[in-house]
Amino acid sequence: MSEPSALRQVAVAVVLLIVDLAVIAWFLWSYSWIGWGDRWNPQSVPEAPRVAWRAVWVLIGAAAVTGVGLVALRWRISGAVQLSVLGIGAALFVYLAVRK
Template structure:
């Protein structure tokens, strides 16, 4: 295998930071959406709460994103951003699953 075929460490760190910012924005949006749905549920006592369903949907979105982006980056030999994607999106999915189970 040639040494030049793998991305440099600087490229991997740059991609990791860019994806980290995007990941945190998506996780924050999903948690905010869960909170707003829970707030709306408090005014609609007659029906079943919808916030846990929103949390489960967000969890599956993050799990799918982790598999697609993390797995794809690992397949392309971008190990640092691939592992980071799996960890960050996996932790976000765990957070949303915990929120869904807490209701």
């Protein structure tokens, strides 16, 4: 199996980047809405950290499946973009989950 062309890898990376950013934006939107609701009811247990941890696990899982899978298939550029974007997104949500 030969390595795909750089142009094809970049095209796939751009498409997957758009999907990744949409997923991260969706998690960020839901985190912000639930965090807003948590501020209105301070007596209950906050649910925003739970949403952030869920986002972390989804993004890490997606990075493992898509990023490592693409690298294993010799789509190195697309795999590196997936691992980078999803890893940075997961790190963002780890920060949001542990901050007070």
